[in-house]
Amino acid sequence: MKIASFNINGIKARLPRLLEWLEETRPAVACLQEIKTQDEGFPAEEFEKIGYHAVWHGQKGFNGVAILADGVAPVEMQRGLPGDDSDEQARYLEAEVNGVRVCNLYLPNGNPQPGPKFDYKLAWMERLRTRCRQHLAGEMPTVVLGDFNVIPGDRDVWSVRAMENDALMQPQSRDAYARLLADGWTDAIATLNPRGGVWTYWDYQAGAWQRDHGFRIDHLLLSPDCADRLVAAGVDKDHRGREKASDHAPVWVELKD
């Protein structure tokens, strides 16, 4: 089964491109981030028309995540990241699809750093690690995927110097990501591309796409039983170059059935 993640940067603005991508690549599960709509505005019927059922967790104006499944209804298991009752941001949604637990996340950006937004990011990452450890202790095959807003290493960015002060690649952000992985998760794209040079995001500004000035922040993490089933993983890079594209490209992993 193919499981994909796509930060779409606004579901209303992106709907034609999103439907096109789903029909062309037909993932069994598609996790979306930055839907930027309230629950009432989510266009579920547009996905139903092409055979996808959805669960979603929206918020007015920004954030928001959704999980789509081909021909089967995802069974929602968790809405919002546990660990802080005061956190109102719609950044996390879990569902079970065909025996696999899918954890879809939109991790806080954290800029500017230092500051309260960076503190929120790091605290969020600790909460995520706690949640993920619980999953590793359980029985269900699990994939944790989405926009992590972390550049894991220097080989994951076009220019270390250009990004050195960014929250996405501060040592604290990288250490938190490394600690999460060390608990037992496999970064699918990194495992299959050990030399790096794979980007999932290109800024709209400064001709970043045309110059291939990108970095890798969208990740697919596999529990050990899913890692044993890893067949392939990749980036649908050509979708970033289309008319009215998101600033992220879709990423995906193929698991043996």
Next chain:
DNA sequence: ATGACTGCCTCTGGCAGA
């Protein structure tokens, strides 16, 4: 060059993004 672009909701400019 403290720049650059895009989407959202609308206080049509300010915020957020990364």
